[in-house]
Amino acid sequence: MNDPMPTSDPENTAYTNLELSKKPVPIVAIGGSAGGQQAMSELLSFLPADTGLAYVYIQHLSPDYDSKLDFILSAKTPMPVQEAGHLMPVEPNRLYVIPPDKTMEVVDGVLVLSPRKPKPAPHLPIDDFFMSLAERQKDGAIGIVLSGMASDGTLGLKAIKVAGGITIAQDETAVFQGMPQSAIIEGVVDMVLPPSDIAAELLRLSSHADILQLTSESSEALQDxxxxxxxxxxxxxxxxxxxxxxxxxxxxxxxxxxxxxxxxxxxxxxxxxxxxxxxxxxxxxxxxxxxLINVTGFFRDPATMEHVKKQILPRIVGGKSAGEAVRIWVAGCSTGQEAYSMAIMTLEVLGAKASSLPIQIFATDLSDSAIAKARMGVFTKGEVLDVSPARLERFFSKVDDHYRVNKLVRDLCVFAPHNLLSDPPFSRMDLISCRNLLIYLDDELQKKVFTTFHYALKPDGYLLLGKSESVGGSSMYFSQIEKTQKVFVRKNNTRAKISIDMAFKSNSPSLPIKTLTTKTTELVTVSDLDKLVDNLLLAEYVPASVVIDQDLEIIQFRGVTSPFLQHSTGKASLNLAKMAHPSLVFELRNIVHKARKTAERQRKDGLEISYPGKPIYVNIEAVPITNPANQQLFLVLFEQVSENMAHVSRTGDTDQRHRQLEAELTALRQDMHSIVEEQEASNEELQSANEEIVSSNEELQSINEELETSKEEIESANEELQTINQELQNRNDQLTESYEYSEAILSTINEATLVLDEYMRIKSANQAFYRFFSTDAERTEGQLIYELGNRQFDFPEFRDLLHQLGAYNAPVSGLEVNVRISANEQRTMVIHARKLTLHRKQITLLGFEDITVHRREQRLLNERKQWFEKLVDNAPAMIWVCGADGNIGFLNKAGLILPGRLRVKARQLFTGHFILMT
Missing domain, CATH: 1.10.155 (Chemotaxis Receptor Methyltransferase Cher; domain 1)
Known part of the structure; x- marks a missing residue:
């Protein structure tokens, strides 16, 4: 489970005890910037004035400009529109507008205004109001982001979604897509709608205001x-x-x-x-x-983080010998801010010793998407607001409008999906940080978590919890260091026993495991099957019948079947072979087998059933049923006939009777021959399956012996190695995926393409070119290629390419250059060129392939590969790889000190394995 949103600034508590005469109404918070006023006007024109909800509109306003926004919007709606005032109660069916040069919050139904923070502090009024609405307004909330640039509102929508509110963003009708798209890409938007549909959705939600208030974090709904x-x-x-x-x-x-x-x-x-x-x-x-609550923040709870930096981390570092690693586990890391915060503080504590003392920070979470974002280490401006300018400059790099954690910090953190309650824990940890996760678990799970943490920590290890958490009933495992801080130290007079699920993990969890099944009797729905069978019976049949599966198990009865079927003595069974009269069993099996093999109906007439007093004659038929679930079902029909009809075939000409008997005998022989062949094939398959099972059993026995000889290293040390290997595998998978995307794009999506005439003037260009270089046909066609735009193609490499093309008339492919798209953007591109003659005129085709991202990822892979090789080669444990022939293919530095005779013996024992020995 991830961590909840951090609480508001502890200094801003002046209005937390306001008392109101009535319960606050649900608030619709609407944020907009450039183009937002137009969208807000359209929304209000479709919105009724009596929804019972309160509306607050926050727009980016110039601090010294009187916008008259309340006057403008009042012309679009019959609702009262007014500029928000300090300590103004929020009433239903009203629209409140933020005044210029102010920051606004809502506290228990009251609007609280404060002066705008001076520059260079970022001004994010939408995020500020949205987050206060999520944290302090203890009733249902709705957050809406309209047209605007940058990313203001994204963090606020995330907070509202965490608190149980509804989040909406404007669709492609937004004049500026920056703010809506930022929230959509972050995955915090429930609905993407145009303003008219937003108004209709608000009207619908207003009719469920009582249910909306149940989403409040403080609401305790009574349930039966x-x-x-x-x-x-x-x-x-x-x-x-x-x-x-x-x-x-x-x-x-x-x-x-x-x-x-x-x-x-x-x-x-x-x-x-x-x-x-x-x-x-x-x-x-x-x-x-x-x-899963995917919200966290950098240096959350500043007082706690400062205590960890000044008191806890120095104690941990001071007790380390040369080369001994500092090991930290951040459980429930969400998108990685806390793990990176720990890494930054550790580097600051170590100072110049950072290069000599290894740092290992394991960050785990249930959410795969959160772990994927944490690995990237890219955050918006709003997400790094709590990072000081000095830390931002030292540990972050600005990429476009985002900030990325530097490689030095990223290399210290290993992110991996991990279930704290079922997966094997890490071990020998100096510090475990698990904040605001336990508040979502009951007492039973909390005790299990504390047992796991006690096992994972070193004898002098520390545990850091959230402000609202404590060890509770697990005080025998931990003791609190200070009352003002939720920092605990491990007790060593109690030994914790943990239960670990040793089930094997699938490498492809999204793929179902194939198992051997013998039958299926579950139908799609009873009503569908009834309709299917009834239609068939009503169309052609009226006799008694049963529906069976491929193993003759009866699923449904139709009509009176007592003359033909009866319950057998002993254990109850619904198998047709056991319920049918003995005289019918063979023929029933035969016609069902034929129907399954040929997918056609099969029939047998004139069968005699011996009963005391008088025999019964019956015709049986098996009809395959095709159903939506692709189940193999059959409809078996019983038709009782009179004695005369049964004996018709037995009377008449003797020769005819002989021919009939010979035909029946031939059919029986064919049936017997088919049965024998199928039996032989089944025997071979069973024998093959038995051999596979025996082989698998031997392998399982061997694996079991290895597991029995292994000890706690399987549960701790190997888990760490698996996590590191998984990190490398994930990055290799990301690189592979990038290559696959590149190939797919080249084959399916048009690249930016230019057509030049013989004088190097642009004849035409495709839409991809116009879109990529922010131009159009009017400004492009007829222009000399070197004079296009800001002369971005006027550089020596490009001129040499066109000269080579004209001189040798040979295609040019793969020229890699850096092209400046705009004043602030430069892209790495591969240019392909080809000269053609069309209608006695020379033309030149130019294709541009953008490989900026590819080059960036290639550098990242090389850096990770070098880091991993260095890590293995400098590990204190001996690591080598043996081939099937016993020759050692790789041996790290630690292996060089092992005597030669011992190396030969180890090679004989572990041939063909990857070996790690301490």
Whole structure:
């Protein structure tokens, strides 16, 4: 589970105890910048004035300009529109507009204004108001981002979504896409709509204001027993989709997330949501992502982080000998801000010793998407607001409008998906930071987590918890150092026993594991099968019948089947072969087998059933059924006939009777021959399967012996090696994926292309060229190629290319150059050129391939490869690789000190393996 949003600035607490005469109303917070006023006017023109909601509009305003925004918007809506005032209560069916040169918050239904922070502090009024709405307004909230540049509002929408509110962004109708697209890319938007549809959605949500308020973090909704059962069903869907059991997580948060999803789909009860999950399997995965709180921040809780830096980290570093690593585990790291904060503080504490003392920071989380973002280490301006300018300059690099953590810091952190409650823990940790995760777990899971942490820490290791957390009933494992800080030290008079799930992990969790199944009797739905069979019976048949599967198991009965079927003595069974009269069993098996083999109906007439008193004659038929679930089913029909009809074929001409008997005998021989062949084939398959099972059993026995001889290193040291290897594998996969994307783009998407005449003037260009170089046909066609734009193609390499093309008339491919797209942007491109003669005129084709990202990733891979090789070669443990012939293919520095005789013996024992020995 990830961490929740950090609380507001502790110094801003002057208005936290306001008392109101009535309960605050749900607030719709709307943010906009450039083009936002136009979108807001359109939204108001479609919005009724009596929704019962309160509206607050925050726009980027010049501090010294009287915008008259309230006067302009009042002409678009019958609602009262007024400029917000300090300590003004929020009332329903009103629109409040932020005044210039102010920052605004909402505290329990009251608007609180404060002066705008002086430059160079960034001014993000939308994020400020959205985050205060999520943290201090303890009722349902709706956040909307309209047209605007940059990324203001993204962090605020994330906070509102975490608190259980609804988030909306304007679609492509926005004049400026910066703000809406930033929120959409971050994955914090529930709906992307034009202003008219936003108004319609607000009208719908206003009719469910009571349900919307239940999404509040402080609301404790009373649920009956039926809702508890529905909640268990919903969590069962999530466990099936994501493999994580939320049954022992706090139900308040889970209900709040589920109610938020119900609002989006216009559902009234949990039972309705259960039905929706059954019809839409993908929803369970979306709900799983909603249950994970993917919000955190750099240097969260400044007082706590300062205490860790000045008190805890110096103690850890001071107790290290030369070459001994500082090991830190950040559990529930979310998108990585806390892990990077720990790395930065550790580097600051070490100072000049940072190069001589290894630092290992393991950061884990349940969310794969959060781990992927953490590995990238790229954050927006809003996400680095809590980083001081000095740290920002030293440990970050600015890339476009974002900040990326420097390689020095990224190399210290290893990010990996990890389930704290089921996966093997790390070991020998100096410090474990797990903040604001335990508040979502019940007592049983909390005790399990503390047991895991006690095992993972060194005897003098430290545990850091969130402000609202404590060790509770696990005080036998930890003791608190200071009352003012949630820092605990490990007790060594108690030994914690942890239970680890040793189930093997699949390398491809998204692919289902194939298992051997013998039959399936589950239908798509009972109503569908009833309709299918009834239509068939009504069209052609009226006799008694049964529906069976490929193993003759009866699924449904039709009509009166008592003359032909009866219950056998002993254990109850619905198998047709056991319920049918003994005189019919062979023929039933035969016609079902033929129907399965030929996919056509099969029939047998005139079968005699011996009963005391008088025999019964019956015709049987097997009809294959095609159904939407692709199940192999058969409809077996029983038709009782009179004795005369049964004996028709037995009377008449003797020769005819002989021919009939010979035909039956031939058919029987063919059936017997087919059965024998299939039996032989089945025997061979069974023998082959048995051999495979024996081989697999031997392999499992060998694996079991190895596991039995292994000790705690399998649970701790190997887990660390696996995590590091997984980190490298993930980065290799990212590089492979980048190559695949590049190939797909070259084959399916048009590249920027130019057509030049014989005088090197541009005849035409494709739309990709216009879009990439921010130009159009009017400014491009007829221009000399060297004079295009800001003369970005007037450089020696490009002139030499065109000269070579004209002189030798040979295609030129793969010229790599740096092209300046604009004053602030330069791209690395590969130019392809070819000269053609069309209608006795010479033309030149130029193609431009953008490889900027490819070169950046290639450098990153080389850096990671060198780092890993250096790490293995300098490891204190001996590491070597032997081939099948016993020859050592790789040996690190530590292996050079091993005596030759011992190396030969080790090579004989571990031939063909990757070996690590301490």
């Amino acid at each position: 027993d039926s809702d508890k059962e529905d909640l268990k069903k919903i969590l069962a869907f999530v466990k099936s989709a994501a493999g994580v059991d939320f049954n022992h997580y706090k139900k308040t948060t889970i209900r709040r997330r589920i109610i938020r999803r119900m609002l989006l789909y216009k559902l009234e009860t949990l039972a309705d949501y259960v039905i929706y999950l059954k019809k839409n399997p993908m929803e369970a995965g979306i709900l799983f992502n909603d249950l």
